[in-house]
Amino acid sequence: MSKRILIISADGFEDLELFYPYYRLKEEGYEVIVASNAEKITGKHGYSIKVDIKFEDVKPEEYDGLVIPGGKGPERVRLNENALKIVK
16 A cells, blocks of 8 residues: 555645645655645645545544645644644
């Protein structure tokens, strides 16, 4: 089974801080899953990404790593109780 990495974010994320690890981890063979409370999120510079799973559906024990991109996304993420449970 491949290793799974979870990226949690929201609108306003710093584009490079999400896309760079997203594609580098995929290149290394990881399964990368993007979680948010929307179906699609858009970065600070206008780049969007489709969300794979909602915060409330994430089972943290199924992931080997967590990436939280910077920008304004983390501020919005920390307001979601399900996202806080994931991080804890």
